[in-house]
Amino acid sequence: MENKNRPRSYIIYALTAAALLFTVMAKPDKTELDTTQAKLNQTIKETKDINNEQYQNQTTKKVINLPKSKQKVATNLTKAISDIYGNASTKELKEEFKKLQEVLGKDFLEKTMGKPQQLYTKNDSTIVSFGDTSNLSEVPITINTTYTYKNSVGKKLHTNKMFMINYNFKKTRVTNENEVELKPVGSDE
Known part of the structure; x- marks a missing residue:
């Protein structure tokens, strides 16, 4: 076994x-x-x-609320241009320089403030209007400002100035600008 x-x-x-x-x-x-x-x-x-x-x-990813952004840009541009062309003193402009630079951009601000501000006596109106907003990187904006200034002999004149700028809503800044000076009202200049 x-x-x-x-x-x-x-x-x-x-x-x-x-x-x-x-x-x-x-x-x-x-x-x-x-x-x-x-x-x-x-x-x-x-x-x-x-x-x-x-x-x-x-x-x-920045979601842009276009109506709100347009209102904010219009308010900031209106205030900046109005201040430069008669609503603010030279001292106030120097104090607000950084804020103006943020709104207008360095190049545009230098071109705009390159003129003697003490001659601007009053800003009568500033109107901001927007063009086509289909490309938020290059939105055309027209700024028309009417202001009073004193000429070289002390005479007060009313004039208009128009700026055509492109604004980048994505980067919230002015990308380029063009200035058109219109003939002063009531002058032979």
Whole structure:
């Protein structure tokens, strides 16, 4: 009887050894594990980067409320031009220079303030009108201002000045400008 069980035990031993050998042989190599782990970490990092970029694009994407933005731009431009052409003293203009520069931009402000402000006595009106707003990076704006100034002999004259500018609503700044000086009312100049 013992002989009959012996072949069975050899079979069990042989199967156990084969299973053990298969387990040892099937165990992945350390470099394979490291390579797989590195690929997994890279994929996770790329996924996080994409998610962060999408989140930042959504939160930093500036949604422009055009009617509100137009009103704010019109108010700021009207005040700035009105102040320069008669509503503010030279001292007040110097104090407000940084704010005027933010509204009008450095180049436009230098061109506008390059004239002697003490000659401007009163701003009668300033009107801001907007052109086509389909391209928010280059919206044409016309500013028409009427003011009183003293000429070189002290005579008060009324005149108009028109500025044609392009305004970038996305960057909230003047992109370029053009000045048209109209003939003073009641003068031969």
